[in-house]
Amino acid sequence: MRSRSHPVTRREFAKLLGGAGLALSVSGALAATNALGPIQFQNAAPGSGLDFVLRNDASGRKYQVETVLGGLGVIDFDQDGWSDLYCVNGASLPSLQKTDPRFSNRLYRNNRDGTFTDVTQKAGVQGHGYEMGVAVGDYNNDGLEDLYVVGVHGNTLYRNNGDGTFTDVTQAAGVSGASAQGRKLWSVAAAWLDYDNDGHLDLIVSNYCDWTPGDDPICGGLNYADRAYCHPDMYRAEPILLYHNNGDGTFTEVSAQTGLGKLLGKGMGIAVTDYDGDGFPDIFIANDNDRNLLIHNLGGGKVKEVGMEAAIAYNGDGRQISGMGADFRDFDGDGLPDILMTGLRRETFELFRNNGKGAFEDASVGSGLLNLSRPWNGWGCGFVDLDNDGWLDVFVACGGLDANEPQPNRVLHNQGGRFTDVSADAGPDFAASRLHRGVVFADFDNDGRIDAAVTSVNQPIELWMNRSPVQHWLQLKLKGTRSNASALGAKVICRTTQHTQVSFVANSVGYASASDLRVHFGLGEARKASLEIHWPSGSVQELKEVSSDQRLQIEEPRLSAPGKSSPR
């Protein structure tokens, strides 16, 4: 592990991160040794201290909730520059209570040496019920990343106290996840975003089905052996919730006021980005067997659902599928964010290419994704440059609904906008078949290569450390001053002599999960790049001649005029 051979102490790291625009150089020699080869992973979870097991408490009754849990979140809760990990867990059924410590959510601190320490107890983030997903963001702009955990009939906002502990502020904040009528909902995913660019993070929550354990229907047959999970068509859909951050630690549910109305969906993964370049973040929500939603941000605090007009409501051949995970990034290098959505086996994953005219086109066939994805049940996913060649690859956590259909994860290599399945070469243990669910992406060992953590139902967590050949890279941690502190929604353009990439600070990635807030660019052979940062506040910042292979922490200029700065 490279972080072991080139350790950086915590003190050194903090020193290097001390000012805006400071860089942490990682050995350039490493980058110089790159030799192109396959994307490769090694599961480093065993022995690392990451001992999380996602428990669904399935006992044959086939409660609907058992299949769709598994979110996790990357959070640097102690601000040491090393990605920590929060894992969301199930609970006892049918009580929906965490009656046993094995159902506890877990917070793992990254020890910066390839190991992790379970700090859940001290942090006080064990969770409260049958939970599904998590959103990570600094909602109160205190420089500390907070957690919003969503689940069945109750969500929890944990405020980061900055001393390794968190406080449950759900009630005071008013984000319990109940409907406007006070009915408890089943939330699957949530995402922080500043939809009105007022500098305070708001919250979007995707809810799934109207369900209670007491009257969950029995599907398949009365005998346990014949049971099956019911089709989502049997359940009423639930409304999407949009919470506006009042800036004083409280939120107001504003779906009706913003124009969403009582927008229903069997909502799963959420992906957020500004797809039309108007400076306001838009929201894509994958729906399970119902039309997908694209919530277009009109500005002025108003939004409009435009899924049909934008041609993403149904899949490329006009059908609704079991939409699960989602990501919203530029896979084909045209500077426009495109949508990736996973689905279940034989439905295929979908790729909607942004045509730059406010709508999308089916790119599943042309990119090769259609046939590559047909055999797989896709859940968590992400566009992520795994080999630092400047093109976003696809990682998908795969697994069937039930224990009889475990599947291995997939890695699809992007070669100029066309994908190839390279999973078979991804390492000897990568073929492990499980009921994989959530996946998050972060450079856990700070070696310039993006790693992945994956949950699996009733199985230990996997930590896929990226062991691909090294190419050049850049990582940016943005800190908003006038914009929200997490800089969510900031657009970053990275130019090298060979390639221009456009990315966003957007950590709601895949399925019910939050990936690293840092923006990562693979630079290929380029050793220099120029950066252009469009902050949500509207200010634009440029950094010229930035050397590759470093992590930058960049603070938003406090002046209102566009600023120019260079890394020191």
Place this chain on the structure above:
Amino acid sequence: MLTARGGFMQFFGPEMGRWLRMLAFIAVLGSCSSVAMEEDLKSLVQRAFDFHQKGQFSQALPLLHRAYALEPGDYFVNLLLGIDSLRTGQPKAAVLFLKRASRLRPQEEYPLDYLGEAYARQDIYGEAAEAYIKAVRVAPGSAESSVAFVDFALTRFAGLSELLRSSRKGLAAEYRLHALALQGNDAPRFALLQRAADLDPAAPGIWSDLAFATLASGDFSGAEGYSRQALEADPNDQAAWIADAQLAAQKSDWQRAGARLDSVAQHSPTLLSQAVGQWPPKLQPPTPSAVAGPAAKFLSCVRDARKPCDLGPGSKPSPNSSTVLYREQRWEQMTKLPAPQPVRSEAWFQRGVAFVKLDDCPRAIPSLERGLSKAAPEVYGMFLLSWCYSREAGRTAGKVQQSGSEEASLHIMRGDILLRLQAKADLAVAEYQLALAKDPNDPAVLERLADAQFGAGKIEISRQNAQAVLKIDPQRLAAKRTIAKIAMQERDYATALPYLQELAARNPQDVTMRIELAKACAQTGASDEAWRNLAPALAQGYPDEKGSLHYLLGTILKKMGRTAEADQALATATQLSEAFQQKSYRDQDPDAQP
């Protein structure tokens, strides 16, 4: 050809070849009365049969006609004439010879099998069904007859299913069929029935079905509501009377329960006898004297789990018209009426319904087929036919499989059942492969295999096999359908388009195919053609529960520049989607409303 059994019928695999050789031998030796005639007939039949064996049916026919002129009463000559007429595209002529052959040897199943096929080719399904069913009856041990009937039944089942899925009421019937197929009293069964009732609240018997589903789950207040609705919809609904009797018994109102049961026994004792299994065994009057007459007999059958339950003498023929008997649900009396004239389709339909109610599908099927209007088939008739076809196919297949035979035709039949009735494509692939091992170039088996492989997700090999079929026989529609399905799945619309156009042209009634054609046209820029295929289907009520087809229509209209209509279609799509999302299995439980 309607039936897909042309594999062994058209191309004569080894089993059939052996059989015909034997037939010919017997014919030549046994059917002639004079020496001169014997010489002539023997030679003619032998030469004809040689052509026949080579598949040169048109060359065989003149010789057979000459033989027929010599001996019009010869069974084998008539049989071969019938088969070869059929193979040369003359099913109408074939019927005459096959009927005569069947009359000459009424206990032989072969002429009946071919007669069924000859009628089916002319879309005369009532007669076809009767012939196939009779063949199975006269030769219960004949695997070939069973396979032929199962193939026919499944093909009709699939055809009816396509028709049903093309209308809102039809979709309701499909949901109801799925509900009937579910074992046990589980929630999905109820949910399917509820969806069916939502889509077609006027469907005969739907509310009593719901009453029984809720009764079985122990929800008596819900059952009472459904029972009331059932009786409001049809005061003579005998099933609702039985449900009402059970509800009365649950409230210990044995007087009402007994009266209801007696009334049902007067209308249709068989129907009441069938209800023995639906009545909770412990639901008995406190004293035996509380209930008398047929009701007491019925409850005694329930207590002793006695099936069938003899509830007294069958009803006598009635002077009432079939319409009155049908309205009053006096099923036994209906079936005792003389068979209607061929043109009286309504009377045939009612007769068919009566046989279904009496659980006699073999007699119900021909009647219902005769009662089905070709121009506008009655949804309820199609629903009952689908139910009977699926059940009889399953029963017949079960009997044959018990015989343990391993003939290719049996593997085909098993594969058909697995693929078309049970949606177990993987298992069907294995059966077809076993059949194919016996005759590797049989296009009928190969196209089935391709279809099953498609269903099992083995796309590449499915494509190869479907293409191989078309090399052997370029006219095989099932292979073309498989290629079209693969291309559509791969979103290779340009490849799919000509196949879809041909399939839609061959069967303009196949609305599902026209919808697929519309999708392919929309994706290839042929907006006008897309609109021509999609818009009428939607206007006629093609089901679009989640709005995706109206969305497609909106995108097509937009490309055509018809913006206002496009916006309207997209708005409809949104409304449909939202309406569907508000549905729940709990809709009937007011306490469960959010």
